[in-house]
Amino acid sequence: MNVDLRSSPEPATPSAAVPAMSVVVIVYNDETRLPTAVHSVLDQTLRGVEVVIVDDRSTDGSYDVAQRLAAEYPGRVHAHRLPENSGGCGAPRNHGIQQARGDYVLFLDSDDVLERNACRNMLEAAETTGADLVSGLCVRVHVDSRNGKEVKWYPWLYTTTRTLESVSELPDLLVFDTLSTNKCYRRDFLLENGLEFPVGIHYEDLLFSAHAYTAARRITLIPNRVYDWNVVDKADAKSISNRRAEIANFTHRMEIHRRVDQLLVDRGVAELKFHKDVKFLKHDLVLHLRDLPFRDAAYRQEFAAIAREYLESIDPAAYDETEPIHAICAYLLRKSDWDNLLPAVDTLTNRNKVSAPLVERDGRVYWCAEHLDDPDDGDFARHVLDVTELGYHTKPVEKLFLRNELTEYQGPYGGAGGTVRLAGRITNPLGVVPPGARLTGELEFAARRKGVRFQVFRFPVAQLRHEGETIAWEAVADLARGLRPVGVVDAVWDVRLHLGVDGVRTTTRLTASEPGLATGQLPVRPRLTRLVADRIEPQISSRGHLAFRLVPDKKANALVERGIHGAPGRLAKSGYRKAKKVRKTLASGNTKIRLYHEAFSRLPVKKRLVVFESHLGRQYSDSPRAIYEEMRRQGLEFEAVWAYADKPEGFPKDALLVRRWSVPYLKALARAAFWIDNQSYPLKLTKRPETTYIQTWHGSALKRMGFDEPEWKLRSRAEQAAQQRTLDRFDRFLVRSEHDVRTLARAFRLQEKTLLRVGYPRNDALVRARETPGRPSVAAELGIPEDKKVLLYAPTFRQRGQRRFELPFDVERFADTFGDRYVLLVRSHYLNHVVLPPSVRDRVIDVSAHHDVTPLLALADGLITDYSSVMFDYALLDRPMFFFTYDYEEYVHEGRGTYFDLLERAPGPVVRTEDDLYAALGSLEEQSAKYSGARERFVADFGEYDQGHAAQNIVDQFFAQWRRA
């Protein structure tokens, strides 16, 4: 059935059954791909489907193709043509809706395809739930990517089948999935609600989908993949949704947003706009902001004018729901503060970069000094620009990724053609680089492609000047002489500037401040041959960083391309991949485990070799450290190896330091006479019978452990047996009390003969500290004044959310209330971390980075904890303890359960709220006196073997023969 709109529509043949579904396929100048789209409908597993092709007056043969398909599949494919080109997707789709006969309607673009089961799955969902609208997963298929890259479109909306009575139940659906194509609509629903696409404007999907969502009485979401959105990355003529560089598009987008907002008001769901505002700040605006560094001033001005107008309609509360940098960018754009906005966009693109000088005011850290005192808007400015929580102020210069703005580029420079002159300025946030610092600089050129980085080339930075908020620099580099690429394989070279501050190095990338700043070719001499390229030119990466690119010689390049894609190239590439694979296999865990068992374990055991490890190598701490230090103190003759996880800093210099899982580590473990550890050596390593494993363990238990934990119990018998084998490696297991015997030893199913009732070596120092008054040296290191008492806050590990641990109380309020009397030390679990604002400086101190908690315990005049095992150790000091159990029900009952009731036996006040905590902290002496009996019982119950001689006992028992005669 071929219908031109000017002819009268042909009446439906009475015999043609009404199809369950109509798929409206729109096409404009896409004759080659149209048949694929249509066949994806004809090949559906659901048979009752018709195709309605609507051609937007193509100038190519699209309509002929459509007619041929209609002739080939009479009754199943229908071809229509608009009287004149509409220039968008709206008009043809609207026409399709009118022509569709199915109970349900779907939209498909001529360059995309439907998944085979899409119609059946949508129909099943629609009929079972009675939904007006069914939406499924869309997948963006990057058709010209090498590995068939696919990206799911907002997959979190489509993890499970879900039916909504109103879109208000899931605002994210309306806000994020604004496509019209991955959905199926009840046809009567479209007609009754007059649902049509707007015509003459881009982004018609946004308005249509918003309209459909808000009109639908019921919406069903299905996790099934229904729609493949084919994306062409390298296309010369980009499709509408890709051409966002154009102001016109942006104008359309803003207009559509305004219409959607109006629609939400009209439909009585204005509250959804808030969610849309948040998304606008986090996503829509970001897309455009990221382009700004690549656009000229005229574009920027025009863009800002359009954006500002819309930004005025954004709910200020929406700024709180975004990441700080989103809010900062939107705010600075509103203020047209270009000097601060462009650096902020740099951080938006390079998220860990610090691009503003930052300023500290009243104990908080702000993005910039401007706007904070604005008489109209200052409060809001302070709110948005406050970046204290990001913790920039707590990081040393080597941990900061500083913005380095390239301000000058001259190439070729001077007489020699191969020289380039560069100048720029590096941001100096909060004066992290002090005025008197010794500054050094070096430009580094390295090939971008991994695996071909055979060599880096360096050039000195001749001038460096401290200018307060920035460090200005200038360098001249003779690339023609100094940069020698191989050619072909290393076509792109990234540039970095390493800044030395009093010998500490921080690395920056060069950000071009304006488009067109860096241009001009320079000669280079590739090692391969100058035939492949003899010039190099600057280019700016998508992240805004300066790089250089070999300019390929066209003729030579064709030859090279042929080589790469021909037989020799294939051979070379497969050889390279094989070599890479072999290297990967050799370095893999399995190979190492085999090396350990089959090679190292056959070597003789070294009689005096001891391998120490604490918390999987994360720290030099705890009982292994205490034993090690006792062995050194007694001058024993032995070979010591300490394992570290990341960096060897902080580990003892008089031991051999090996990285965990390295070959030397495995070799040491295989040959050691003793393993001394507080957690676990790699589970897959079998211990040799000649080796003695002293497991010191790292704390008595409140929470259920080992085979008393649900996850352990749930394992199959075979898995439990495998777990048991790793525990049976322990030859000795240290216990502090009979409580440990009843809990830990039972939970690990240890035999009585392995138990060593000597107490914890780490706690010897605490027993001594109780008897010797006076502050340990760590007090001076932390700068704690003599007249202030020290409180230590050491909560247990919280798994929820990110690594970032939110303190459960207002730390500024604590400092204001108690700052004159107490210094609060905060120690988060090693898997969490905290950020303290500058306002509490010297009154609250983060001590999480200290390897060893014992000196901190010895220093503290009182302890605040919740469920951490530190309570059992600290009790030995007989000082006041506070239990701040704000999430007791959740932690104790919902979790894995506890061995005893903390509320009954806690040797100090158990409080649930911040106010109660502050009330209890009022007088340490009072609490100390009140709970002295409870503390005594607590120590008797949980620390009876901690008598201060644990390390000594262990040395006597295992290492006495190593004493020098």
Add this chain to the structure above:
Amino acid sequence: MTPYPYPYPPRDVFLVANSVNELGGVATWTHQMARLFTECGHRVHVVGITPPEDVMELGDIPYPTTTLYDGQPPSPGRARDASMREKATLLTSLFRAARPGGIVIVTQVWAMEWVKLADTTGLKVIGMSHEAFEYSKKTSRFRRVLKHYADVDRMLVLTREDADLWIGQGLNNTSFMPNPLPFIPEEPSPRTEKAVVSIGRLHDQKGIDMLLDAWAEVAPRHPDWTLRIYGSGEDEEILRKQCTELGLDDSVEWRGRTSDVPGALRGASVFVQSSRGEGFPLALMEAMATAVPCAAFDCAPGVHEIVRDGEDGLLATPGNTGELARRLDTLMSDKHLRDRMGETARVNIQRYTTDEIVRRWEELFGFLER
């Protein structure tokens, strides 16, 4: 009860399993469905690939069965391939005899390897996985399901939740179909005996070790209650030893395997299930049909599909024996709660009656023809 006149067309239905009569849940289900389909006027044929190791007595059955191999098929390799092609021809000839609108239901993925080679033109093929997604994931069946069921007309699992998980793995033709209730006892439990009942093989998967751990926490608070453990199996000895070590010999009764499940349930006031893995557990359905409230580890989507936590039973985090003990304690301490949940359970479980499930199958057959 089959409605009259029966609103659905008669069809040829083939149920293809690893074995026609292998002891276990799948064969029980297969023959229950075969009987129900036959009663509805369908022409049913049950096909097995090989004879089973553990035979289940089928009794008189009103439909034919065929087993493709006399013994085990040759081990994988050329001989297996050749034999598979040969047996597939046999399947093809069975399938050819079907009237239009015929249905092939493959109950286990291994059998699909043969069905795939046969000519199923004109028939709709339904593949099934009778276990929870997460459980399947730990076995070799996971990859095989993804491979061999990729192109069937519909792949069926036990619950919506399981179906969504398979869809997430790219198996886009997946839907779900619950198992029917095996029986509705005439006489519900009076819930007067102070007895908690467990029924299941004494095998690691059923987690009786965890049940004993939980019982050790709850028993001291209820000295007048007993735990009756029905079932036998390879773990009996170690479980009895564990029971003795926990000092529970006075409150635990080892009842062995029972042929009278309704009777065992009538003597229960609470039913407990402590499995490590389940699919769509019949034991819970049977207990609920007998008006006995359940306490169970929520170890599979099928479990919370059957038991509505807090409404007609109580669920606990898998492996958390302390929590299971608290759930048991709640039910054992409160007769009114037991009565309320037990009666609610008996009503709620009606959504899985055979009539309802057969209707859903008929709707599916019709849907696949559209």
